[in-house]
Amino acid sequence: MEFNRHISRRLHEEHEATLALWGRVEATRARDAGLLSQAAAALAHEVERHFVFEETELFPRLAAGGEGDIAALLAEEHATIRAAAKRFIALAREGRTDAEARALALELAERLFAHVQKEEMSLLPALEELVDEAADLELTGSYST
Amino acid sequence: MFANVARSRLLPMSVPFRYFGAAAAFQVAAWALLAAFSGEILAFGIGLGPVFAALHLVTLGVLAMSAIGATLQLLPVATRQPVRALWAVKLLWWLLVPGVVLFAWAGATYRPLALGPATMLVVLALLIYSVLLARNLWEARGMKAVVAHGWAALGCLLALAAMGFLLVGRYEHGWAIDHLALRKAHLVLATFGFMGLLAAGLSGFLLPMLALAPPPPKRWTYAVLSLSVVGILLGSFGFLLPGAATGLAAAVLHVAAMERSLRARLRPALGPSFVLVRVSWACLIASLVLAMLDFPGGPLLFGVLLVPGWLLTFLLGVLQRIVPFLGSVHAFTAAGGTPLVSALTPAPLLGLHGALHLAALGGLALGIVTRNALLVHAGTVAGLAASVAFAAFFVFVVVRIRHGIQPPHQPAPA
Numbered sequence: 377m378e379f380n381r382h383i384s385r386r387l388h389e390e391h392e393a394t395l396a397l398w399g400r401v402e403a404t405r406a407r408d409a410g411l412l413s414q415a416a417a418a419l420a421h422e423v424e425r426h427f428v429f430e431e432t433e434l435f436p437r438l439a440a441g442g443e444g445d446i447a448a449l450l451a452e453e454h455a456t457i458r459a460a461a462k463r464f465i466a467l468a469r470e471g472r473t474d475a476e477a478r479a480l481a482l483e484l485a486e487r488l489f490a491h492v493q494k495e496e497m498s499l500l501p502a503l504e505e506l507v508d509e510a511a512d513l514e515l516t517g518s519y520s521t
Numbered sequence: 522m523f524a525n526v527a528r529s530r531l532l533p534m535s536v537p538f539r540y541f542g543a544a545a546a547f548q549v550a551a552w553a554l555l556a557a558f559s560g561e562i563l564a565f566g567i568g569l570g571p572v573f574a575a576l577h578l579v580t581l582g583v584l585a586m587s588a589i590g591a592t593l594q595l596l597p598v599a600t601r602q603p604v605r606a607l608w609a610v611k612l613l614w615w616l617l618v619p620g621v622v623l624f625a626w627a628g629a630t631y632r633p634l635a636l637g638p639a640t641m642l643v644v645l646a647l648l649i650y651s652v653l654l655a656r657n658l659w660e661a662r663g664m665k666a667v668v669a670h671g672w673a674a675l676g677c678l679l680a681l682a683a684m685g686f687l688l689v690g691r692y693e694h695g696w697a698i699d700h701l702a703l704r705k706a707h708l709v710l711a712t713f714g715f716m717g718l719l720a721a722g723l724s725g726f727l728l729p730m731l732a733l734a735p736p737p738p739k740r741w742t743y744a745v746l747s748l749s750v751v752g753i754l755l756g757s758f759g760f761l762l763p764g765a766a767t768g769l770a771a772a773v774l775h776v777a778a779m780e781r782s783l784r785a786r787l788r789p790a791l792g793p794s795f796v797l798v799r800v801s802w803a804c805l806i807a808s809l810v811l812a813m814l815d816f817p818g819g820p821l822l823f824g825v826l827l828v829p830g831w832l833l834t835f836l837l838g839v840l841q842r843i844v845p846f847l848g849s850v851h852a853f854t855a856a857g858g859t860p861l862v863s864a865l866t867p868a869p870l871l872g873l874h875g876a877l878h879l880a881a882l883g884g885l886a887l888g889i890v891t892r893n894a895l896l897v898h899a900g901t902v903a904g905l906a907a908s909v910a911f912a913a914f915f916v917f918v919v920v921r922i923r924h925g926i927q928p929p930h931q932p933a934p935a
Contacts, residue, residue, distance in 0.1 A: 498530075
């Protein structure tokens with residue numbers, strides 16, 4: 377899908393980067409220690425910035441636009457991913473690449489794929505309508521700082 | 522049985538799942554009928570009987586049933602419009618299911634008088650669906666290509682329902698109509714028209730979503746739609762050769778556009794369901810090549826490639842993915858969060874289902890080409906086993922959701 381809003385395009389690009397990274401994690405069956413460390417660092421950043429921005433700025437707009445149930449579903453998934461991410465990042469900081477760390481990495485890969493699928497399918501197309509030009513600039517500016 | 526989730530554009534799980542469940546059951550019934558009367562397949566031409574009943578169990582009971590369930594759930598996501606009359610969606614199911622049962626029974630037992638009430642039920646159900654579909658498409662925002670395919674499919678559905686009504690009138694009351702011409706138009710509108718256009722339209726939205734790939738270019742999508750509509754019109758009016766040639770061009774362009782999109786996917790593993798999707802595309806192209814060559818191997822081979830080969834195989838491939846996906850969306854629990862899709866995907870069972878289904882297609886096609894009744898029978902038995910495996914998969918998903926899912930220790934590969 378082509379996005380006209382800056383904020384939708386920005387989030388879409390970040391989704392693509394997430395999918396590319398976690399696609400490699402899945403393709404290597406989470407056996408590459410360097411890749412797991414890279415994935416943990418990227419995930420920490422994503423949970424801090426991308427998730428928080430969506431929860432504070434976008435999901436309320438989605439709910440106000442009559443899509444409250446989809447916003448709730450996406451927020452539920454954030455909570456699940458955040459909990460798994462916390463455990464994975466802790467294991468990665470310990471340098472663990474054992475079966476537990478690998479299983480968690482694969483679980484996260486699947487959760488992130490499914491979550492991005494839903495956001496690309498529902499959140500970003502909805503933003504194209506819910507956000508006008510001024511709000512788009514404001515949101516993009518707020519996300520960039 | 523199911524949690525009463527009401528997520529704006531997401532229907533309660535019981536709604537799409539009642540359609541998928543009925544489709545799984547009708548598929549078992551269709552293959553069981555074919556296996557029991559496989560001796561009649563090679564002689565099947567015109568008229569009622571068990572093969573006629575099995576064909577309509579597949580087209581109405583499996584294909585239309587699943588298409589209705591899937592579109593009522595997926596179109597609102599694409600069009601950003603919720604289904605506004607849940608009662609109508611439920612009423613539709615309650616009309617369509619007994620309608621299909623009665624139609625199949627009347628057809629299988631040579632009771633043309635019972636076809637009338639059965640057709641009334643089915644046509645009424647399809648009219649309700651048409652209203653729901655039209656309303657959703659009318660208010661649609663976004664995904665214009667999917668919406669355009671939806672309008673074209675709706676046009677075909679209305680024409681095909683009218684023709685089905687006329688055909689039953691001939692069986693029941695001996696109406697003087699050009700039966701053969703009407704039957705051919707009915708076939709073209711049902712398969713390439715209603716089901717085919719819905720499949721092509723939703724493919725452009727659904728398959729990229731499942732594969733995490735970009736959608737096909739809009740120009741290609743509209744070219745496919747335009748060529749398809751021209752081909753369907755030509756075929757419906759009896760111009761089979763130009764209709765098949767135009768349809769073939771549309772099919773090749775559609776497959777090329779989808780493969781181009783899939784090549785750019787961000788998740789390397791596509792999974793075994795896409796094997797079924799690709800086999801279905803091969804069957805579509807092969808069926809149109811046969812039609813262009815004036816049906817070498819007879820119309821029966823064309824029919825096998827068209828209905829179980831293209832439409833059923835495509836549908837099963839897609840259902841292998843969207844049943845667990847929708848299940849996971851609805852199976853959120855405070856303790857376990859949203860379950861993994863892989864926890865609802867029994868990979869060995871689905872692998873078995875795919876292998877048996879492909880064996881069924883191979884057996885049927887080879888048996889028809891060689892006029893070997895034993896091979897045809899083996900194909901139907903494999904189809905029956907495949908349909909049972911698919912029904913078991915459906916039950917597995919429902920039972921796992923009903924009894925809760927623990928997070929798996931090791932997610933399965935996609």
